[in-house]
Amino acid sequence: MNIVQTVRERLPDLSKNEYKVAQVVLNDPEAIIHTSTATLAQTAAVSEPTINRFCRRIGCKGFPDFKLQLAQQLAKGTSYVNSQINDDDSVADVTDKIFAATQSALATAREKIDRDAVEATINCLVEARKISFFGYGASASVAHDAQNKFARFTTPAIYSDDHLVQKVAAINSLPGDVVLCFSHTGRTKMLCEIAQLAHENGATVIGITAKDSPLAKFCHIVVSTEVPEDTDHYMPMASRIAQMVLIDAIVAGFALAHGDDMKQRLARVKAGLKDSRYPANPSNNK
Amino acid sequence: MNIVQTVRERLPDLSKNEYKVAQVVLNDPEAIIHTSTATLAQTAAVSEPTINRFCRRIGCKGFPDFKLQLAQQLAKGTSYVNSQINDDDSVADVTDKIFAATQSALATAREKIDRDAVEATINCLVEARKISFFGYGASASVAHDAQNKFARFTTPAIYSDDHLVQKVAAINSLPGDVVLCFSHTGRTKMLCEIAQLAHENGATVIGITAKDSPLAKFCHIVVSTEVPEDTDHYMPMASRIAQMVLIDAIVAGFALAHGDDMKQRLARVKAGLKDSRYPANPSNNK
DNA sequence: ATACGATTTGTAATTTAATTACATTAATGT
DNA sequence: ACATTAATGTAATTAAATTACAAATCGTAT
CATH class of the missing domain: 1.10.10.10 (Winged helix-like DNA-binding domain superfamily/Winged helix DNA-binding domain)
Incomplete structure (x- = not known):
């Protein structure tokens, strides 16, 4: 390769x-x-x-x-890939290696992605009454990010990093609700618990996680991001980036499925946020 | 190109x-x-x-x-880039385009990155007494993610999405504290406010944001991620991914600057998290 | 030590690919 | 309709890569 x-x-x-x-x-x-x-x-x-x-x-x-x-x-840009970070690497080296590893991970993820599962996920989400996003640790920010994206649409989008709040949300799931769980390994116990609860209460459970993992067992749909071994073994890096890009793709598909109507809504949301920003034109900001 | x-x-x-x-x-x-x-x-x-x-x-x-x-x-994988997403694109097309756009953004970011600013940032962080991460909207999850990463080390790492909590944290900044602000445009008013407060109170303010933006004015160091125009103009996609990878690089540099000692700590953290996961060996998780 | 075989390397020939020069054809404007 | 320009193809040339084979090198066993 x-x-x-x-x-x-x-x-x-x-x-x-x-x-x-x-x-x-x-x-x-x-x-x-x-x-x-x-x-x-x-x-x-x-x-x-x-x-x-x-x-x-x-x-x-x-x-x-x-x-x-x-x-x-x-x-x-993958000539560096697999070349572990060394103690005597310069900052430039490290930066390059991290970028290379991520780029290569994205390339792999892109190739290996299960397009049917992605399509099924989008269809589910389009029909959803309510969408909840859950994840722990590094996956918490992925879930957070996903919620952020979906908050721009009309379907209620839930995110919390509080296990009890998540539990309550899972228990209160109804058929028609969708629960999206993020986990690179699929072996986080608390997340499995949430997924199981949601599943038992009739929600559609979607896992952005590893195939055949404990978490996958509680999922109706599993979208796996098969990312090669992370460069840094102490914290997931490339894998969560891949998950985020996957979510971007799902969001884009979601928006597309809603058609023109959604475009107008997004434009309106953007306009609504205008006041919270300084204008882009440099002449305006002293 | x-x-x-x-x-x-x-x-x-x-x-x-x-x-x-x-x-x-x-x-x-x-x-x-x-x-x-x-x-x-x-x-x-x-x-x-x-x-x-x-x-x-x-x-x-x-x-x-x-x-x-x-x-x-x-x-x-940039053959698709700049080809806007069309209404009649299939899910596979959209997925491919989103991935392509992100990959190309990363490649550009990697090239254009200001290595000196990155190095300066790492040096600041290594010396920091306390690190706070702030961002709004899409950048909130980036800040969240960054906090998550730094939480694995011993320097106190703060993140909150509550503006008042952020304000309090900014006001309570002391010399030696570092405040990291994330914003793609650098024009988010509330974030500028935070940066200004932190600056006035003697904290070192670092901006992962656009050069010459209003936010940049309050920053001691600006690391700009010059990412080409986002594919979807309604929400930042590629830009925040680039920011995250940049943070990965900074974290890696940070860990490296601490040397062996830090490696052992990371290993210990990982071991400490073991109980919250199901074992990897498939034979164990019936 | 030296003779044998195996491996490596280089020279020269061959094949294949790419480019150029030029002739022919088609197209466009007067 | 004719002249001029652009477009295209044929054939020749040049450049690049590969093959075939011979020379040299190296190791090994006698």
Whole structure:
């Protein structure tokens, strides 16, 4: 998948001259993209066929294929991915790595997303009498964010980070109500409890969570965001970003399903918020 | 910048046969990547030099250059970007467009980020006696999320969405306290008020916001996330995601600045949370 | 040590791809 | 309708990548 990473990994398998080529490649992958076998051979001080052999050994069809993969990798900005953050990294390094990891996570999530589940979720939400958003820890801000988005529409949207308030809301669920639960692992006990209560009381329970998790058992619909391993293992980073973008997509689909009517409403909401902002025109703010 | 978009825009400038080529390209950009002039010429039913001329007119150096740009574009997933969401888009289309827009926003943010400001922010936070996170609307969840992250460390981290609570916190700021304000536009009146109060009381005010905005005036440090225009103009989407990733980077830098000691603490926090989760091993959760 | 085999590497030839030069055709305006 | 310009294709040229094969290097066993 990740060509730069692959080159790095296969480094020990390479012969002396192939190794030289690898060094040149790793030293400045960007440059390779606009290079021919001839010039690369020259910079690495090897012969042209060695370049070709190098590409083959790495697992590419040939040099053009290698260049292409490299180009795509770099465009994705994922050349850094999987390279763990080190203690001696500069701030710039860390920033770059975090961004890279997130970008790659989004790319994966985008590919792996279950479009049917997303569609089903939107349909549910459009029909919903009331929507509640629940999540704990890092997922709490995702739930918060989701509520924020949906508050712009007319369907009542609930969010609270108080477990008792959530419990009450879950118990008071009726058929036609939708409960959206956020959890990366799907193993948060309190959230499972909420989901179960809501389920038992007839609400439609939707989980933005891992497939086959304990939480998934209480969900009518599961939208899983299959995000590769987080860079930082101590707190979820990329996964919750993916969840948020997923919610953005769901919100957009929701708004679309409501058609023109909704557009006008959004415009009205925006106009209504105008007074709480300073005007955009720079001449107006002293 | 965006090759697919460029092709679409230049469509009227093209000659009859070049247009045919453009059609083939737009119809399946993916396919082009693994194609030669010869085969593309055949599918478009034109001659080989026409392919070359097409590439030149679009602004590329030649066919290989065109292929490369296309490959990078598609890898970035930004081929859709700038293509507004239409009323007749399917759920899959909308999802794809939202993801694409976010991915492209992240890529831009990553490039444009002010690394010095990020570094300065991290240094401030490391020295901070207390950190408060404030934001309204969509930025509220960003502030919430940030607080969540920093709560894992030992520096007191405050978040509230209650304006009065925020005001009190701002007024009670002392030198050595850091106040982090989130706002995409930097024109939210209430937030400016908070920032001003905090500033007057001697806190270090950091704004994750637009440069030269009213809010920026009250900030000691401004980290701007220059994100291109949001796809959906009715609510900020990509911009707040960029802010969150930026916070991730800052948190990572913060943790790193604290060194080993912090790693152990994070591990301990994680262990402490264990009881609130079901075990990961599937055999355990019947 | 040295001779054998295997592996690596380079030279030269071949194939394939891309571009250029030029001729032909089509289109447009007078 | 004719002249002029633009568009297109054919054939030639150039450039790039790959293959085939020979030379060199390296390790190993005698």
